[in-house]
Amino acid sequence: MxxxxxxxxxxxxxTGALASPTETTQAKRATCTVNSVASAADLSDCTSVVITxxxxxxxxxxxxxxxxxxxxxxTGSVTFSKTTASGPLWTFDTSNANFNGNGYxxxxxxxxYWDGEGTSGGVTKPHPFIKFEGYGSFTDLIIKxxxxxxxxxxxxSTSSFTNILVDNLDGASLGKNTDGFDxxxxxxxxxxxxxxxxxxxxxxxxxxxxxxxxxFCSGGHGISIGSIATGKTVSGVTISGNxxxxxxxxxxxxxxxxxxxxxxxxxxxxxxxxxTNDKYGFLVTQSYSADFGTPxxxxxxxxxxxxxxxxxxxxxxxxxxxxxxxGHCSGTWNWAELVASGGESSDIILxxxxxxxxxY
Ligand SMILES: *[C@@H]1O[C@H](CO)[C@@H](O)[C@H](O)[C@H]1NC(C)=O
Numbered sequence: 001m002x003x004x005x006x007x008x009x010x011x012x013x014x015t016g017a018l019a020s021p022t023e024t025t026q027a028k029r030a031t032c033t034v035n036s037v038a039s040a041a042d043l044s045d046c047t048s049v050v051i052t053x054x055x056x057x058x059x060x061x062x063x064x065x066x067x068x069x070x071x072x073x074x075t076g077s078v079t080f081s082k083t084t085a086s087g088p089l090w091t092f093d094t095s096n097a098n099f100n101g102n103g104y105x106x107x108x109x110x111x112x113y114w115d116g117e118g119t120s121g122g123v124t125k126p127h128p129f130i131k132f133e134g135y136g137s138f139t140d141l142i143i144k145x146x147x148x149x150x151x152x153x154x155x156x157s158t159s160s161f162t163n164i165l166v167d168n169l170d171g172a173s174l175g176k177n178t179d180g181f182d183x184x185x186x187x188x189x190x191x192x193x194x195x196x197x198x199x200x201x202x203x204x205x206x207x208x209x210x211x212x213x214x215x216f217c218s219g220g221h222g223i224s225i226g227s228i229a230t231g232k233t234v235s236g237v238t239i240s241g242n243x244x245x246x247x248x249x250x251x252x253x254x255x256x257x258x259x260x261x262x263x264x265x266x267x268x269x270x271x272x273x274x275x276t277n278d279k280y281g282f283l284v285t286q287s288y289s290a291d292f293g294t295p296x297x298x299x300x301x302x303x304x305x306x307x308x309x310x311x312x313x314x315x316x317x318x319x320x321x322x323x324x325x326x327g328h329c330s331g332t333w334n335w336a337e338l339v340a341s342g343g344e345s346s347d348i349i350l351x352x353x354x355x356x357x358x359x360y
Pocket of ligand 1: 266267268303304305332333334
């Protein structure tokens, strides 16, 4: 205790000496080390946070809430015991953080939960595994074997996610609902990330000004906008330069059939290479949770374009290459840079929209 008081006094003196007289000074710890659940409890005065290797025991969760502008880095991986806690098991609640995972992992031990039933049955699976609140830039991190949904993005200001690997390859037979990124946020870029999983690579549920570019998705359900529920809006999305392989679907816009006051607008696809082995290469539907059913009319989908560089979709299952199941869609959709092949012939119900160009 004595030591702590002495240290704090010294820190105040140093900070005071350097600060201009008009500034109110507050002691900042130079570097805070997170090496246990307890050590993460109060990081509010930490401008630099180092996360070392440690384990999170059952029943515990961690929230990293550092000082504004903090740099946060990892020097080891964090392992999560099979837990009774509900997700998120780890939250970054940051303001203007600069995070570098240095290639270390959050290990969810999903294999201890996976039973083929996902979040709708069987073993209770904490989800999401990792959540981002606040805002910042986040790079060079591995999410390994999430029990269910891997990353939830609920950032509140401009944020970027680069070089993040979601590796749920081990769930190929029993993993389910292992979404890569679930996004309800605006002003966001996700680029150069890789997702190996068994559900959506990304699912954008609400938000505007979102860029998803140069990412790689394998084994899952492709790049999704939605599912969109009542009152939710997605607008201004660019999906470019991504590669999707061995996927159930390629890219989808899915709006709940009963959604009202909901919309999806201004979505641009450019330069994507998509390969699906089961269902639609590209699907726009207002009849979700059906792929193609009786579409709702309480939502609007507008301005869905394939422009810029060519997007190439290859379908190898026996499903239509492209499906559009609109009850209420609008505008002229420029599909000049879409080439879809394989599968069965496309099934298009426009519900008020028009499509120009494209080969599908
Ligand atoms: C989509 O294409 C239509 C038709 O060319 C155009 O009017 C609209 O501005 C485009 N939307 C975007 C977001 O580029």
